[in-house]
Amino acid sequence: MTTVGFIYPDHAAEDDYPLAEGLLGDVRLAVEHIYGTDLHAVAELLDLGSPERLAEGAQLLAPHRPDAIVWACTSGSFVYGPEGAAEQVAKLSEAAGGIPASSTSFAFVHAAGALGLRRVAVAASYPDDVARLFVEFLAAGGVEVVSMSSADIDTAAEVGRLTPEAVLDLVRTHDHRDADAVLIPDTAMRTLALLGDIEEHLGKPVLTANQVTVWEGLRLAGAGRVVESLGALFRTLSVPVGAGGR
Template sequence: MSTIGFIYPDHAAEDDYPLAERLLGGDVRLPVAHIYGTDLHAVAELLDLGSPARLTEGAGLLARHEPDAVVWACTSGSFVYGWDGATQQVAGLSEAAGGLPASSTSFAFVRAANALGLRRVAVAASYPDDVAALFAEFLGKGGIDVVSMSAADIDTAAEVGRLDPEAVVDLVAGRDHPDAEALLVPDTAMRTLALLDRIEERLGKPVLTANQVTVWEGLRLAGASRAVPGLGTLFRTGA
């Protein structure tokens, strides 16, 4: 039995994790610990949300589950620190978790794209422009070229979490670009796991979403990667 612990900010789309657990089968547990701060998509607030004190609190909450790895399940609360700062953030999380392997959603996007051999992507972000631009910069540091960036200018994670499935599909699929090899959808507040195959079929290319890559990264860290249907190209390949 592999156990991957996720630190999730506030409440929005955390039900993607039990859905992933069901799809992955009975030998994986994906417990979620919640930390709380403002859910505003603004730089100062996101820096506070991903602070060492908050992640240390989350690691403590996960300890009772005895995880094999821990992941900070927040894209904006990691890339807002920049590449070097996000690296330090993950190192601090690992230390707070007793030396366990650790990562964040931002690094999960880069590693998932690399696993699929992707170099040119479009981004469908829920954030305001200034925050979305920081994600594009982070991807660039990871060797990924953003050929198109769309920002939906949604102010809070709670608003994103209230989007119905049709609104999510329209928001995501309408922001593809013909030069992109894949479409990336940051924001773990957006429910996407149940929609992945549908969106990929519509676009005809891989789609990487925040909760999807976060789960994939946790499995990678725990040495529990596997191929499974229903979670998009990334999981069908077993990369």
């Protein structure tokens, strides 16, 4: 059985992963946690995604013998910028014994490419300055952001407490008519159970952080799956390509 390992920061919406595992059926999604501040601020996010913390996560995942590993944190990866984030996953791969590695930020870029998306709207939970770094990261990956909103939520714990109705409202009110899709970039937000309702309402693809993170791990492991309830991204098989920023 294919096993994909995920390093998840603190606790918020990690229950999206066993939900996905149940839908996938024959793939194991192993989640281990690292801890630091959950503040959405640049200095704290740089510390959270440091090589030392991710190496700790890789060590915790080692007994699961994963076929691929993903840093399941968007802000703790894009805050490094494209080159820094590529170095981050390269070091993570090294710490994990050379298995393929990536992060949620690269997962968004790869998922957008897989769906042929070029113009997107971003419905971010972060403060504005952090959300703008995500916009810059996407632009470097060839994804144009035509609209960006920031809910200005300071911590991941607060995001994890959002009700399904609040998440749906966030997405519905921050779509843009020129966007090919809406992106929701926070792994602290529970979204997997809502994907069908959101896409049906908007009439376009929606990419969420935990969704693309799971998809990226499967892609790296060469274990793509079709799961109708996980949105447009999971309705066709992914084609394995290079890890991380390559």
